[in-house]
Amino acid sequence: MSIRIGISGWRYAPWRGNFYPKDLPQRGELAYAAGRLDSIEINGSFYSLQTPERYSAWREDTPARFVFSVKAPRYITHILRLRDTEQALANFFASGVLRLHAKLGPILWQLPPSLRYDAAQLDAFLRLLPRDSGQALALARRRDIARMRGRSALAIDRVRPLRHALEVRHESFCDPDFVALLRRHRVALVVADTAGRWPYLEDVTAGFVYVRLHGDAELYTSGYGGAALDRWAGRIRAWAQGREPGDARRLAPPAPRRVRRDVYCYFDNDAKVRAPVDAQALIARLHARR
Template sequence: MAYIRVGISGWMYPAWRGDFYPKGLAHRRELAYAAEQLSSIEINGTFYALQKPESYVKWRSETPDGFVFALKGARYITHMKRLLDAETGLANFFAAGTLALGPKLGPILWQLPPTLQFEPARLSNFFDLLPRTTTEAAELAAGHDEKLAEDRVFAQTEIELPIRYAVEARHESFAVPEAVDLMREHDIGFVVADTAGRYPQITTPTSDFVYVRMHGDKELYASGYTDDALDEWAERFRGWMDEGLDVFVYFDNDMKGFAPHNAMALLDRFT
């Protein structure tokens, strides 16, 4: 049966302390607390820099069985390399500890820069490099370069599991049937992004799951969702689930602290 997972993008926000996080909660307990309230978290630190294997091990140990992390792919690959010549970057990304999450490894998100237009060949070549199982990812990770010292490498997997990928496109040229067809051909989820109208919102499923990022419907990163808005989104999510699609939803409207409260309110609609 299809399922829904609801969470937040990141969890270390000082403004949440004394609000979402109870007053006096130790900072080191914040992940564990958030994981008790939600069913998934999107790790965005992986976008900015390679993490250490011990960080992934720690995150895994601090969350309950059945919990899942989504990972935001490295901006080195999406924004600097712009998806070109990405094999070594991918090897480093997977070698830096990603696989230490084990069964808690959820979808991997590639957020493209707003200036990157739809180019079928560029995207296809990148998609062909992506390992589709944790075993393939471990094999790719073995090709990491010297940027990773050996004591910062975790290039193994305890169990073979499929790896899902999603792409968040931010250039209007992606809002065409050809882009949808390309994503579907490569079994890549087309992210449904609610961005207060700033970027395209593409809602056609292209894989066996749907990845949704809630950035704010009125003001990007800053506005909260009303009960009526959450009801409308929940109905859309139920429709996808009825089609047999798993749904992953992450609230990124964190600027004023709405994200965790909106996430919990949405999750309540499915419990």
């Protein structure tokens, strides 16, 4: 099993002089963070397509066993709202994501709060998602050539499995049929702690678990105290051991027990420089029990 604890993004001005040393050049921030955490969720890719050169640089600036998750473009999730996405998906996978090679972890698809559950629409979208880097490369070749000229990467080092995780923010997704749909597609339902703002679900729907901690008391702002971190450490251990927490909040029956599961957990409570502090504290708790 592999447990990855990290942060969502790494370039935040308030972190300088707090998490990052004051004299650390900005170009050294990723390497600094990667030396102290297990993983990082790339979130710049949510706002705009990144370039192959950036993905290559991020791969080179991190330790050999480091893993990135990549937040998929909001153009697909928030503008197109999962409809007519083939060209946008091709552009995304052509933009250099596959240059992360073995360091490419799950791809995160975060839906907007206004998007309701539509089984047919979601099923059609999930069918388009590539399940390995070979399929992703084939999709990337169907990019918008004019738009992506000079900013495409159309090669892979070898065929590797791809994982996908879905974060929902509308109450209509609180439906057992939704859980069954994700299980059919082997897409992870994100366990999202949002201070009660959006649905909190712990159904295991894939061979891995993806957790996003946005703040337990105040969204994007509040830190996690010792008791909260102890609770999350216990839940992560259960998932990693192929079990589920005894008090898991589910819509459907539990997933079949496995020998182990990979777990990815990211702190997204960055407003007051809590994310890296809380991530390191959770890592320390998990290491203490290994």
